Amino acid sequence: MDTPKTGEFAHIGKSVVIKGELSGSEDLYVDGTVEGTIQLAGNNLVIGPNGHVHADVNAKGVVIQGKLEGNIKASDRAELRKSAVILGDIVTQRIAIEDGAYFKGKVEIQREAAKPNSPPASRPEPPLEARSAAVGGTPVTKQ
Amino acid sequence: MASVTHSFMKLFRGSSTVPGQGARPVSMTQRLTRRSSGLGAVSRTLQSEEPICVLDIGSTSAANIRYLTERGHKIYSEDLLEASTDPSLITKDEQGQMILDSRRFLADNLVYPPAQFDIVLCWNLADYMHESLVKPVVARLWSTIKPGGMLLAFFHTHEAGPDAPCYRYHIVDNDILEMQHVQARRDLRKGPTGALHTSIEKSFRLQRVFNNRHVENLFRDFGSIKFFLTRDNIREVLVVR
Numbered sequence: 167m168d169t170p171k172t173g174e175f176a177h178i179g180k181s182v183v184i185k186g187e188l189s190g191s192e193d194l195y196v197d198g199t200v201e202g203t204i205q206l207a208g209n210n211l212v213i214g215p216n217g218h219v220h221a222d223v224n225a226k227g228v229v230i231q232g233k234l235e236g237n238i239k240a241s242d243r244a245e246l247r248k249s250a251v252i253l254g255d256i257v258t259q260r261i262a263i264e265d266g267a268y269f270k271g272k273v274e275i276q277r278e279a280a281k282p283n284s285p286p287a288s289r290p291e292p293p294l295e296a297r298s299a300a301v302g303g304t305p306v307t308k309q
Numbered sequence: 310m311a312s313v314t315h316s317f318m319k320l321f322r323g324s325s326t327v328p329g330q331g332a333r334p335v336s337m338t339q340r341l342t343r344r345s346s347g348l349g350a351v352s353r354t355l356q357s358e359e360p361i362c363v364l365d366i367g368s369t370s371a372a373n374i375r376y377l378t379e380r381g382h383k384i385y386s387e388d389l390l391e392a393s394t395d396p397s398l399i400t401k402d403e404q405g406q407m408i409l410d411s412r413r414f415l416a417d418n419l420v421y422p423p424a425q426f427d428i429v430l431c432w433n434l435a436d437y438m439h440e441s442l443v444k445p446v447v448a449r450l451w452s453t454i455k456p457g458g459m460l461l462a463f464f465h466t467h468e469a470g471p472d473a474p475c476y477r478y479h480i481v482d483n484d485i486l487e488m489q490h491v492q493a494r495r496d497l498r499k500g501p502t503g504a505l506h507t508s509i510e511k512s513f514r515l516q517r518v519f520n521n522r523h524v525e526n527l528f529r530d531f532g533s534i535k536f537f538l539t540r541d542n543i544r545e546v547l548v549v550r
Binding site: 261262263264265267268269270271272273274275 | 369371374375378381383384385386387388391392
């Protein structure tokens with residue numbers, strides 16, 4: 167889930183301040199300030215680099231580049247980019263955290279309910295950090 | 310106050326090296342690998358099928374979160390060293406000395422119910438945290454650890470100089486850690502006396518060196534303490550409540 171192009175997501179610009187309950191059935195990009203709650207069950211939320219969200223969030227996927235104070239419940243995945251600052255608990259099935267992200271809270275991986283004839287519950291997604299490290303390799307040196 | 314019931318020194322064997330790289334200065338992004346006997350001891354608990362509760366008070370580490378959640382455990386992450394650089398914590402004691410307000414610090418950090426955690430990963434926090442916070446933080450940690458729960462901490466030996474770099478630790482295997490320079494997120498704190506600086510050039514400065522007696526005193530409320538010596542001027546300490 168990359169930073170959305172205009173038109174793909176409903177967009178809250180960086181000068182916008184919203185207080186209250188925010189809910190919807192389409193993907194949302196927040197680059198402004200939101201205080202309250204965000205309910206996007208089945209849809210994705212992206213908090214842009216200028217975004218400052220003080221709210222509990224419930225969405226399918228959550229990508230954070232800005233600041234979030236509140237708990238995240240992401241039914242699919244949560245992605246914390248390197249500029250992210252998160253103060254709150256995260257409950258999700260998969261999580262990716264970039265090197266440099268600041269996180270204070272609890273991470274709980276909620277296993278997908280097993281379905282008949284389906285593969286086992288997914289494991290946490292390799293973090294972006296780990297993926298990039300795997301490409302470049304990690305030097306082993308004397309300490 | 311419980312007495313220290315078990316104390317012994319164990320020689321740690323082997324940190325990984327690549328010939329010719331030992332003397333090179335380490336860049337901020339470079340990661341070093343080391344074997345950790347202390348982590349190896351903790352890992353036996355981490356292999357448990359039962360989900361356990363782990364608190365990591367080092368810098369946010371995606372690797373640690375991944376390692377622990379893959380095993381079905383709950384992880385709590387809280388960067389106490391970074392939190393201790395909050396300028397609003399600066400106050401004066403009765404003698405007029407600049408200190409950090411430990412009550413205020415503990416009102417905002419390490420706020421958990423008693424006996425919540427099975428394991429606390431403390432890493433090298435005590436060496437780099439301001440002195441006025443170290444004992445209050447250890448006392449709070451004691452209360453948040455379950456009886457029988459463990460705390461893993463690293464301490465520099467006297468051979469480490471004052472410029473010993475502050476690392477964040479990433480778990481890559483049962484007894485293997487990657488070390489990466491910590492960069493402070495906040496700007497340098499400039500107290501009037503200069504004595505409160507814990508970060509220098511966006512990194513943290515070694516505040517003191519604990520000897521074994523100091524370490525035992527620091528964890529005197531815990532039931533047992535075990536030292537692991539390493540070759541890299543670090544003592545690993547595993548304490549059990």
